[in-house]
Amino acid sequence: MSKHKKVTPPETVVDQSAESIKKPSILPDAQLSEITTDDIGEPSSVILPQQDLKISSDLAQSTIDRLATLSELEYELERTETAKSLNNMSVRSLDRLVKKARSKTESKISESLVVDIEPYVKPVTDIALLADQIYQILDDHIACTDAVKTAATLWIILTWVIPASHILPIAWINAPEKRCGKSTLLTLMSHMSKRSLSTSNITKSALFRSIESYKPTLFIDEVDTFINDNDGIRGVLNAGHSRDNPYIIRCVGDDNEPVPFNVFGAKAISGIGRIPDTLIDRSIPLTLRRKMRDETKKRVRDLPLDVTNMIQSQLARWSDDNMSAVKEADPVLPVSINDRAQDNWQILFKIAILLGDEWLKKAHKSCMEISG
Structure with missing residues (x-):
C-alpha cells in the first residue's frame, strides 16, 4: 500500500496593486462648494450628492389649470399620479386647488350674464x-x-x-x-x-x-x-x-x-x-x-x-x-x-x-x- 503525500494548500497571494485603487468618497457640502472647474481633469472618484427636483409654482399652476379643464373621469384618472409629480402634494390639496381653478373659470364665463356699459364720452350737464x-x-x-x-x-x-x-x-x-x-x-x-x-x-x-x-x-x-x-x-x-x-x-x-x-x-x-x-x-x-x-x-x-x-x-x-x-x-x-x-x-x-x-x-x- 503506497503512502500518500500530505498536500499543503498554496498560500494566498495578495496583489499589492489593489491597494492603489482609490475608494469612492463623499465630500461634505462645505468642501464641494470649494471645487471649481479648474479642479476637474480626469474622471473623478468623488460622488456628488443628489439634488431633489422641485416643481416651480408656475409649472404647478399651469398643471392645475389644465386639470381644471378635464372631465370628471379624466381628472379622476390623473389626480393621484399628478399629485405625486407635484412634489408629492396630497391628493386632497390638489382636489381643492383644482376646484378653485374651476370656480375662477366658471366665473369668467358667467360674467357675460351682466354687462358693464361704457360711460358717455362727454359730461352729462342736464x-x-x-x-x-x-x-x-x-x-x-x-x-x-x-x-x-x-x-x-x-x-x-x-x-x-x-x-x-x-x-x-x-x-x-x-x-x-x-x-x-x-x-x-x-x-x-x-x-x-x-x-x-x-x-x-x-x-x-x-x-x-x-x-x-x-x-x-x-x-x-x-x-x-x-x-x-x-x-x-x-x-x-x-x-x-x-x-x-x-x-x-x-x-x-x-x-x-x-x-x-x-x-x-x-x-x-x-x-x-x-x-x-x-x-x-x-x-x-x-x-x-x-x-x-x-x-x-x-x-x-x-x-x-x-x-x-x-x-x-x-x-x-x-x-x-x-x-x-x-x-x-x-x-x-x-x-x-x-x-x-x-x-x-x-x-x-x-x-x-x-x-x-x-x-x-x-x-x-x-x-x-x-x-x-
Whole structure:
C-alpha cells in the first residue's frame, strides 16, 4: 500500500496593486462648494450628492389649470399620479386647488350674464332732461299713475349710485290682476338700470351667490309663485336692504366652512297680490293697472336698444361725475311717513335734489301718494 503525500494548500497571494485603487468618497457640502472647474481633469472618484427636483409654482399652476379643464373621469384618472409629480402634494390639496381653478373659470364665463356699459364720452350737464326721457319712456309703455312713473324713474337712477346709498329699497311692481304690464315695466327698468340680471324664478342658493358674484341689479318676475312659501329667499331679500347688515352666512365645500355672502344690492320684484310684510316694509310699491280701452301703449319690442343703451351710457357718466354730490345731499323728507318709509325714500330724494326743483317737487308728491 503506497503512502500518500500530505498536500499543503498554496498560500494566498495578495496583489499589492489593489491597494492603489482609490475608494469612492463623499465630500461634505462645505468642501464641494470649494471645487471649481479648474479642479476637474480626469474622471473623478468623488460622488456628488443628489439634488431633489422641485416643481416651480408656475409649472404647478399651469398643471392645475389644465386639470381644471378635464372631465370628471379624466381628472379622476390623473389626480393621484399628478399629485405625486407635484412634489408629492396630497391628493386632497390638489382636489381643492383644482376646484378653485374651476370656480375662477366658471366665473369668467358667467360674467357675460351682466354687462358693464361704457360711460358717455362727454359730461352729462342736464340730468333732469335725461330723467324726463326715462319718465316719458315709462309713460309710453305703462298704464299707471304719475307717482309710480316718478318713483320708477328715480329708482332706475338709484341703481347707478348705489355706493352713495345706505338703504336700497326694493322696487315692488304689483297689480291686482293679470295683464297690467308688470313684466313690461320690469323689462323697461332692466334695460335702463346698471348691470341688470333678470330671472322669472330663482332658488335661495342661486340668489345669494348671484348677488355676491355679479353685484347686479336683480329683476325677479312672478315672485307671487314662490316668495310666500320660501323663508330662505325672503331672508336674503330682507338682508340686502341695508348696508348695516348685508351678510348672510352659509356653510360651503366638503368641510362645511362658514362663508359670508354680501347680498346688499338693488332688487326689483314683480307679481300679483301681496308679498310678505317684511318685504313690503322694505319696498317702494309700484302699483299698476290695466290700460283703458281708449288708451294706447307702445310695445317694449319696438323700443330701439340704441335708445336705452344711450341712456345707460349717460347715466354711467353722470354717476361717475356726481357720486360724491349724491352722497352728500341732505334732503328734507316728509315727516308724515313712518321711519322705514323715510329710509326707503331717502336715496330717491337725494337724487331728486340733483335733478332740480321740479323733480324734487315730483318726488315729494310721489312719496306722499305711495307711502303717505
